Amino acid sequence: MDESTFRKALFEIPLGDVRYHESINSTNDQALAWAAGGAPDLALVYAEEQTSGRGRGSRRWFTPPGTALAFSLVLRPLSGEGRSVARYSGLGAVAVCAALETMGLQPEIKWPNDVLIKQRKVCGILVEATWMGDRLENIVVGIGVNISPGAVPASELVDYPAGCVEGELKQPVDRLGLLVEILRALLTWRDRLCTDEFLTAWENRLAFRGERVSVQIKEGRAKVGKIAGLEEDGSLLLQADDGQEFSVQFGEVHLRRVL
Numbered sequence: 001m002d003e004s005t006f007r008k009a010l011f012e013i014p015l016g017d018v019r020y021h022e023s024i025n026s027t028n029d030q031a032l033a034w035a036a037g038g039a040p041d042l043a044l045v046y047a048e049e050q051t052s053g054r055g056r057g058s059r060r061w062f063t064p065p066g067t068a069l070a071f072s073l074v075l076r077p078l079s080g081e082g083r084s085v086a087r088y089s090g091l092g093a094v095a096v097c098a099a100l101e102t103m104g105l106q107p108e109i110k111w112p113n114d115v116l117i118k119q120r121k122v123c124g125i126l127v128e129a130t131w132m133g134d135r136l137e138n139i140v141v142g143i144g145v146n147i148s149p150g151a152v153p154a155s156e157l158v159d160y161p162a163g164c165v166e167g168e169l170k171q172p173v174d175r176l177g178l179l180v181e182i183l184r185a186l187l188t189w190r191d192r193l194c195t196d197e198f199l200t201a202w203e204n205r206l207a208f209r210g211e212r213v214s215v216q217i218k219e220g221r222a223k224v225g226k227i228a229g230l231e232e233d234g235s236l237l238l239q240a241d242d243g244q245e246f247s248v249q250f251g252e253v254h255l256r257r258v259l
Contacts, residue, residue, distance in 0.1 A: 001176050006046065009176050013183050016040030016074070023049040023065065028126055028142040031072035035130060035138045041076035042187075046179075050144075061124060062157070067150035069179050072142040073186065085129060085136060086234035087193050089113045090202040092125040092141045095186035097205050102181055105168060108207035110160075111227075111236045115145075116207050120163030122146050143182065147175050203230045213238075215248050223248060 003020045024047040031045045050063035063070045093113040100107045108116045115123035126142040146164035192198045214222045225238030235247040
C-alpha cells in the first residue's frame with residue numbers, strides 16, 4: 001500500500017500522529033525513540049517491511065515487504081491506566097481478535113498476547129513500557145499480523161507453529177481494511193482497559209482454557225496445571241493437579257499443551 005492511500009484510510013481514526021515507512025528496522029524501536037522525543041498519545045508507526053523486527057525476549061519477528069501488518073502505537077497512560085500496566089499486554093490481542101472476528105474467524109489468545117487461529121500463531125504483540133522513577137511515562141504496543149503466506153517464517157525459525165490470515169480464510173485479505181478494524185477495536189477497548197468487561201473479553205478468548213498445560217517460567221523450569229482464567233492484574237490463573245489454584249505473572253513464558 002502507498003502512503004497516500006494509507007493516510008486517507010486512517011483519516012477518521014483519532015490518532016495522535018502517524019509515521020509511515022516503506023522499510024524500517026523495527027516499528028517498536030522507532031516508536032520508543034519517538035515517545036522519548038515527545039510523541040503524543042496514540043502516535044502510530046507503521047512499516048511495510050521490518051528488517052530487524054523484534055518479538056518477545058530475543059526473538060526476531062519476520063516481516064517481508066507487503067505480506068503483513070507491522071505497526072506500533074504509543075500510549076500515554078490516562079488517569080487510572082497506570083494501575084493496569086499488565087493489562088496492556090492483552091489490549092492488542094483483544095483488539096486483533098475483535099477485528100478478525102468481523103471476518104468470520106475464531107481467533108484465540110495464547111497468554112499473554114499471541115493470537116492463534118486453529119492453533120497456529122498469526123499475530124505477535126510486543127508491549128514495552130518507559131518509566132520515570134515509579135511513574136509510567138508511556139507504553140508502546142507493537143503488533144505484527146501475518147496476512148499472506150509470504151509472512152510465515154520457515155518452521156525451523158519459530159518456536160510455535162505459524163500461520164497467516166489468508167491461509168485460514170482461503171482468500172485475499174484487505175490489509176489496510178484489517179488495520180483500520182484493529183485500530184478501531186484497540187481504541188474502543190483502551191477506553192475499557194480498567195474494567196471487568198475488558199478482563200472478561202481477554203479471558204473468554206484464552207486458548208487452551210480448561211486444558212492441562214505447561215508454562216515455561218525460566219529455562220529448565222516449568223509449572224503445570226489447567227488454565228482456569230485470569231487474575232485481576234492479567235496474570236494467568238492455573239489449577240494444579242491437587243485442585244489448588246496458583247497464578248503465573250508476566251514474563252518470558254511459553255504455553256504448551258501437556259499430552
